[in-house]
Amino acid sequence: MFEQRIQQHFIDGADLKYQAGPVLSKPLSQAMQAVLVCVTSGGKILACGAGISGVLAQQFAAHFIGRFERERPELAALALTADMTDPRADGADALERDVFARQVRALGQAGDVLLCFSPSGQSAAVLAAVQAAHEREMTVVALTGNAIGPRAGGVEGFQGGKGSSSGGSIGRSLRETDVHVCVPSERAARIHEVHLLALHCLCDGVDAQLLGEQEGFI
Numbered sequence: 001m002f003e004q005r006i007q008q009h010f011i012d013g014a015d016l017k018y019q020a021g022p023v024l025s026k027p028l029s030q031a032m033q034a035v036l037v038c039v040t041s042g043g044k045i046l047a048c049g050a051g052i053s054g055v056l057a058q059q060f061a062a063h064f065i066g067r068f069e070r071e072r073p074e075l076a077a078l079a080l081t082a083d084m085t086d087p088r089a090d091g092a093d094a095l096e097r098d099v100f101a102r103q104v105r106a107l108g109q110a111g112d113v114l115l116c117f118s119p120s121g122q123s124a125a126v127l128a129a130v131q132a133a134h135e136r137e138m139t140v141v142a143l144t145g146n147a148i149g150p151r152a153g154g155v156e157g158f159q160g161g162k163g164s165s166s167g168g169s170i171g172r173s174l175r176e177t178d179v180h181v182c183v184p185s186e187r188a189a190r191i192h193e194v195h196l197l198a199l200h201c202l203c204d205g206v207d208a209q210l211l212g213e214q215e216g217f218i
Helices: 004-041 051-065 098-108 124-135 168-173 190-210
Strands: 045-049 075-081 112-117 137-147 178-182
Touching: 004 045, 004 051, 004 124, 004 137, 004 178, 004 190, 045 124, 045 168, 045 190, 051 075, 051 112, 051 190, 098 112, 112 124, 112 168, 124 168, 137 168, 137 190, 178 190
Parallel strands: 045 075, 045 112, 112 137, 137 178
Antiparallel strands: none
């Protein structure tokens, strides 16, 4: 029984990634360009995530300051801190709504990028960070999903780029100059998996632009 259940997880995860690729490739390309413009102009990336998504924010900062798959000069990135064990962090009733916003107001400058993760798109803490980033004239790259709310109806007909009505309150708060990468799924676990792949795409794209294509890679 457990083997079949495990196999189904792999099938479901692979199926979502296969279907979401054509939907998310354009906004991810836009996100990559926003990040590149920022770091090549002397700016920095502030990354934050609701609850367990904070791990992805930390991973992104580690890849930028350290390395992804190749050695390169350090790039400026910082993961904003919060309690990743808050069970309500990805909802409208997060315990600390200003936990990221205060850090954005303290550290963010015009030209910087806020990279934020919220599987539901409803995190009050992430929404407040987005609003603070707009006050600082920063660009926002938001990775969201539909983990809470009515059934999205699958990938068909889904539009995941700028101005998308999906991705909850965070998606609706974005400006035309922001980038929205919204995973068309209701399951938080599946959305986390695609967010991780999206993070890898961003890091790989930045390396390819800064270092050139590498033989044997995509």
